Amino acid sequence: MSTRSLSTVDIDRKYVWHPFTQERTAPPPLPVARAKGASLFLEDGRELLDMACSWWVNVHGHSHPKIAEAIARQAATMEHVIFAGFTHEPAARLAEAIVNALPRPLSRVFYSDNGSTAVEVALKMAWQYWRNTGDNNRRLFLAFQGGYHGDTFGAMAVGRTSGYYDPFDELMCEVRHLPFAPTWMGDAECEAREALALAEIDALLAAHGHEAAAFLAEPLVQGASGMNMCRPEFLRTVVERMQARDIPVILDEVMTGFGRTGTMFAMEQAHVVPDLVCLSKGISGGFLPLAATVASTRIYEAFLGEDFHTAFAHGHSFTANPLGCAAGVASFALFQEEGTLERIGRITASNRAWLAEVAKLPGVTRPRALGSIAAVTLGRDESDYHAGIGTAVKAKCFERGLLIRPMGNVVYLMPPACVSPQELARAQEGLTEVLRETAELYAS
Template sequence: MTLSIRDKKIIWHPFTQEKNAQKIVGIKKAQGSYVYDENDVPYLDLISSWWVNIHGHGHQEIAKSIYDQAKTLEHVLFAGFTHEPAVTLCQELQTILPKNLCRFFFSDNGSTSVEVALKMSYQYWLNLRKKEKKFFLSFDGGYHGDTFGAMSVGAKSGFHNQFKALCFNVLSIPYPYTWNGDEQVELKEEKSIRVLKKYLHQYANTISAIILEPLIQGASGMRICRPQFIKNVVNLVRQYHILVIFDEVMTGFCRTGTYFALHQLEIAPDFLCISKGLTGGFLPLALTVTQNRIYEAFLGDDFKTAFAHGHSYTANPLACSAAITSLKLLKKPECQEAIKTISKMHQVKIIEAKSQCPRIEKIRTLGTIAAFDVKDLQRFMSLAKLRFFEQGMVIRPLKNTIYLMPPYCILEEEIDSVYKKIVKIINTL
């Protein structure tokens, strides 16, 4: 059953053209890898409900931790106060982060964690009396959120064209995204480095920081780049004393196969932005993690050098408790094995899919993420999404890209079935 037209008009849905949108589906419950509509029809959640439900839906351990915490402390303002769940969460994160990422600032979602990093990097230089360092570097196609700072550094993502006049200017670098069998990747990387060097030569003294999604750009179509390219970029900008912001809102918590993408790069950025999978999909929570030298630049004898930023629900104890439990689940051997299995299944099944469907191209995988482009998919976008849903799959293509980012509880036979269904649907569009 779908919600009535009258009910549909009550809510303004995100990323939706309300005039011609497909019928809104009412979901009444969810468990494991599935969500269920009002008739109890199951749908396999192959994008983890916008990449957040890493352990699947309704995980009992996380639910219990929230319930137990709610009986003790549901919330308290975080200016001048602290609490055990917030401290414990940061201590647990420290065990899997580079040692110099040791200062944690709480916020509510991925966009705000990016806003915090941008504001901190700008004020860091301001506190050091380097007012000229107020510009940012980013990559074409980068998506960092929908608040104004995040939109500005993601200005060439295509999502925010209507707001260009309100955004600040950013120096944007071509992004050398690649795929299996890409013979042009080195040329694309050389072009990007040339543009970066040009910017550094002309504007290095005025650049505050560079922001990037390490290894893979999410919303722009799961566009992957090579680790060595990121290493080269970071090494270059650091020669000019430019801060480095890693937006791992999507890539964190083993999405790329390691706890964070930075572990594959062996780089500790100056700022790390994390959210999405942080609480296992139960509650909104985000962190901007930085280094001691950044933190110490905000210490002073008056409020002028302090970081004047905060949110009503900063470090909400319920969300922190969910995050602590989610992190413990993530560290378990059985979860790590499941992540490896999903990765291996993607690598095998995506090649099989390409061999069975001539419209599939540019296949790529990274950890638990798999993506490929489909020729002319944009012409059939609405129909494709409908066909996927009719076959019991929640999939949201990005332009002409189909991607899979399932929860870690998905079964091997489910992955196998999904690829077969996708190929059949594409071949009949």
């Protein structure tokens, strides 16, 4: 049957299976016709301010003309080429920009195409690093409780406590989870919480440190488990504990990278240098699927040899896709041209002032802000992904022209750097009103 007379949604309902969606009960998806700056425009003409940066990928705003032009130019020149035995200028230039933006000894860029894969690659590199250097006893990964690192098998195993993966439990590799010490504005008990966490981490390291192949963490902000933030000092102490035991540190900057936390990379604020860093989402300005795992010289050199068996036998059809890399080069240039980090600094200041007010509402707890992220928890409980309140808040925000994507009882704003002060104020005021209207659902 021809579907010419059907709407986008009708055709979608017939043929598409959406991610992270209960297809039976979810409302029909919203058809988006175009996007510009901080706004999405639906097929029916309604405008939504995108306060989730399209699943945290967008950096400078939607459909930025400079990135769009770079992609168009590249598409007309060379759309793709096998990346084993060949290279191309966008991949080389983007790798150069990434390495120049990171501290030494991070020095080698391995491309892939999504955040989970950037993590999977890092785990495999760490694992093989030990095999290549002759230590077969390093069989364990360490990660923070609540961390989310993606949906491939290694990424699921390290992110197991995020609560998404119960059906796959038996298929996971061995991971020990360490306590995370969250904090928020006005939190007086943070240091005591950190001390408890560090004591537990020390005990675990004393028992199992010698078996650890690597430690993996989202630096400063655990995104998917509810925008849980920690102090840079806590991250630095944990990283130092790992490095003192020669445990390679992997920082998953898939969400935090490219300005999201106010610096190009979150690691800068903690003054730590990992052995491996995972990048994706904002790497292409949010335009195309692209990822990179950046390795230190020590890791890279452990894979050098005279035959293939120490090489990293991993790759993807779309590794270093030229369009994605060209978008990445253009996005890097915009950081300079548009003062992206300064823009994000102004968003942080505005969000902090807003949070100080909104946290006075009954039941609004744990106000926290870093870079372009501002979050609160609704109710006294910690992040609860299954709390229904988020759905109610989201629906009411939508009526006000705001796209937000709560995670259970955690509600956050994450605008792109291009958001104007007026747009940001509209989002903050709209969310404040919605929280007032829904207070009876969480403020008891």
